[in-house]
Amino acid sequence: MRISRRALATAAVLATVLPLSACGGSDSGSSDASGKVEGKITFQTWNLKAEFKDYFNGVIADFEKKNPGTEVEWVDRPAEGYADKISADAAGGTLPDVVNVSPDLVAPLAKAGLALDLDKEASEYRKEYLDGAWKSHQIPGTEGTFAFPWYLNTGPVFYNKKLFKDAGLDPEKPPKTYDDVFEAGTEMAKNSKGKVAALANVPAIEDFGRYGVPLMNKEGTGFAFNDAKGVELLTRYKKLYDAEGLDAQALTATPESAGHKFLTQSVAMNPGSALDLANFKKDAPSLYKNIGITDQISSTGKANMYVMGVMVNSQTKQKPAAVAFAHFVTDKTRQMQFAKQVAVFPSTEGSLDDPYFTKQDGTDETKVRIAAAESLKTAENYTPVLFSEQMKVELKNQVAKALQGKQSPKAALDNAVKTCDRLLKQS
Structure with missing residues (x-):
């Protein structure tokens, strides 16, 4: 998959419900995961070959060298239609042995019995990963963990110091909580006479999570973001919108259009990642010289975590090799190597304490990387695993x-929860 914070945040879900003919329990594979590591397996990734061909070829070669008698065939699929491809493979019995997934992609596969339960088959590896990352591929209401955590991402909020100063706000004291955002946004709109908005996007499900709203019931059978605290958050956004503290086009904004608004300095704040800094420097030097960097807005004290995983097909004929390779790709050594090639973060325990993620060198890029790494130690994936793309659209509407x-x-x-609950029952 193309690696970016926004892509991680908007990963597509399986477009069709898997038919019952695709179902099979996790014990229906032909071998025990603890058996001899041998044989040929297929490894499928998501839009990674164009940029990381040498890296993955090296990982595969190292695995085959370490495990004589194994062979790994690497298949890379384009981002467009990836969910449909997985769904078709699952229904047709051609799902690869090891698959690059996001939590929302693994959920229907786990329900269909096609995702290996690592808590049963590979529990000895759990201690190697951050607790929050391991839990990210668990399904509410279902026992088990259905993918190895792979790379993580999160990002800061960028803000325009000049726009803050022009609005009479302290550019060295950016908002940190939602209370701060609503106060600063209202003041900014008032002092700029509506010419500058604080934000260019409306609240998504992760905003409700960071505000402290319970998103689902404990059983995982229904959504709960319409409680009093959820209503409070949306009411406050309504007041900000009426005060012109939200951009006029926020209702139909995409991450790309919101980013463009920030780039052209018509909004003062926008979430981003270390990848964006180079773009600012190249495409908007006047913005770059006034760029401010702060933590994600959160009233819970915890940032949002975006996560990718590596799933093992429970129907694989080479279960020991498939489990061993999925673990190999996501172990501490490989994750650190990958993180140093691109702006992502390892999900392995202790990796975020490496000097690469802790030692300052005076650059903005390093500042962002260190701040993000620190926040990931306690971050949560606020997007429920069962919250599908259809549900995201319904909430936005x-x-x-x-x-x-x-x-x-x-x-x-209330309407959003009613529709999302109906969609949940249909899945």
Whole structure:
């Protein structure tokens, strides 16, 4: 998969429900995971070959050298249609042995019995990974963990110091909580007479999580973001929107369009990653010289974690080799190597204490990397594993109606939860 914070945040889910003919328990593979590591397996990734061909060829060669008698065939699929391809392979019995997945992609596969339960088959590896990362591929209401954690990402909030100063706000004291954002956004809109908005995007599910809203019930059978605290958050966004503290096009904004608004300095704040700094420096030097970097906005004290994983097909005929390779790709050595090639972070225990993630060198890029690494130690994946792309669209549409005054925040969230619960039952 192309690696970016935004891509991780918007990973597509399986577009069709897996038919019952695809089902099979995790014990239906033909071998025990603890057996001899041998044979040929297929490893599928998501839009990685163009940029990381040499890296993965090296990983495969090292694995085959370490395990004589093994052969790994690497297949890389384009991002477009990836979910559909997995769904078709699952239904047709051609799912690769080892598959690059996001938590929302693994959920229907686990429900269909096609994702190996690592808590049963490979529990000895759990201690090697950050607890939050390991839990990210667990499914509410289902026992087990269904993929090895792979790379993580998170990002800071960038802000425009000049726009803060022009609005009479202290550019050295950016907002850190949602309370701060609403106060600063209202003040900025007022002092700029509506010409500068604080944000260019409406609240998504992870905003509700970072505000402290419970997103699902404990059983994982229904959504709960329409509680009093969820209504409170949306009500406050409505007030900010009315005060012109949200960009006028926020209701239909995409991550790309919101980023463009920040790039052209018509909004003062935008989430991003270390990857964005080079773009600012190249494409918007006047913005770059005024760039401020702060932590993710959160009222829980915890940042949002985006995570990728590596799943083992429970139906594989070479279970020991498949488990061994999935672990090899995601072990501490390989994750550190990968993280130094691209702006992602390892999910392995202790890796974030490496000097690469802790030692300052005076550059903005390093500052962002160190801050992100520190936040990831306690970060959570606030997007529920069972929250599908359809559900994200439904929430965005209902939020838009509330901000436009077409319905109350309470009615909007009630409607969103009702639809999301219905979609959940259908999956």
